[in-house]
Amino acid sequence: MNGANNARMWRLQWLFGWLHFVLAVPGIYLLLGLPLVMREHGWSGTDIGLFQLTGLPAVFKFLLALPVQRYRSVQGHYRLWALVLCLLLALLLVLVSQQAITANRLFLFGLAFVAGVLATWADIPVNALAIKLLPQTQRSRAGGIRSAALFLAAIVGAGVMLLVQARWGWQAPFLLMAAGLLVALVFLGLLHEGEVKDDGLQAPRRSSVDWSGFFRQPGAHLWIGLLLSGFPFLGAAWLYLKPLLLDQGMPVQEVAWIAGVGGGVVGVLASVLGARVVQHLGPARATPWFMIGALSALLALTSAVWLQVSTPWLVAAAYLLATAMGAVSSLMFGLMMFFSRRLQQAHDYGLQASLFVLTRLLVPIGAGAVLDRSGPAAMLAGLCLAMLGVCVLAMAARSSIAQATTHAGGPVGQTARASDKCSPHISSTQ
16 A cells, blocks of 8 residues: 555656646746847847746736635646646647747747746646645655756756757747647646545635735744745855856856756756755754755855865855755745645745745845945855845744644654555546
8 A cells, every 4th residue: 555655646746847847948948048049030138138027927926826726626626727727838839839039029028928927827736736635744855856847947948948949940949848738738637636625524616815824824924034035045146156157267168068057957966865855854954954055055155256266166166056056945845835724725835936936036136236346256245144144044943844844743754654644635647
């Protein structure tokens, strides 16, 4: 029985990992890969910059989550939402493939913006479904797989798809991305979701959204502080890493391989290993250590830039940063699942995802201003100082995280067997 249950869990984990991957690749290609193609075809810097607004829907996930949470189906509520939205995204990608880079720019922007809305929207029921179907002992692993999927999507969307476009033309990347979504739809269609029952009552077809209830959860305010601050300072350092490496005299092609491909691979491995560490230690014990590790990585990069060390040391510092990013993002995604309430999975995930994206977008703006005014070493020192505050907050939030991640009488990582027995409505993708 345990063997069959473990196999079922792995099928679910791989399905959700693939869904995260195929939903992330289009956005990354549109935001990070396609600008190179646009520049080759004479798009101005302003046009390319405005095209980045196609990523704006991610900030409004909390609004997109409302209809997902409110309008239910008796059978397969989140599954049906995910099926419809992923199918619409696949069809839209096929439509985009029938255009050309020389088509009307406003029309292309409109199509890309709708694709961004659909990908962001589909991410909500997919994550809500994962929260609903996976037992608590699997959520740390799910966070690691999701983080690894996003790092892989960055490699594919910002690198591999450009090679595909160069070799087979404009249509090929969009058709490949649509095919990936259709593969996911096949397995998603075979998944039986069922309905959560609460106190013996069937979940209603229309569910009201309880905004205040999320913040009334024990420890929610400390968790929100950690959610807002845990990742953005690492993300800002990673965003400016490539320009920093160029400023240190590293050739462009070498920067692309080290920070783009190599950093992505390191991030994937750190995501998976980080999830295992969280499962072993438990989220409450792991969180402060992960934040201390993130601070150490930032300090190493700051020292490397300030001291103008040789290239091997600079590369080592960059990979330490990639390791910290993978581990912390794995942790944060897992904790978002723990703080999503029963029967409110879509709303709670959407709210947390919006907050996560908001600071991830705002912090680099401030970091860039410091970079222009005071230089890279000062910017990185400021990020280190902010990360020190995050470490203090992580220590303060330990008891809140422990309470949120406790299930079946004990903390995650210590009661795995009991939790698996208690997990409801787990079904196979067969």
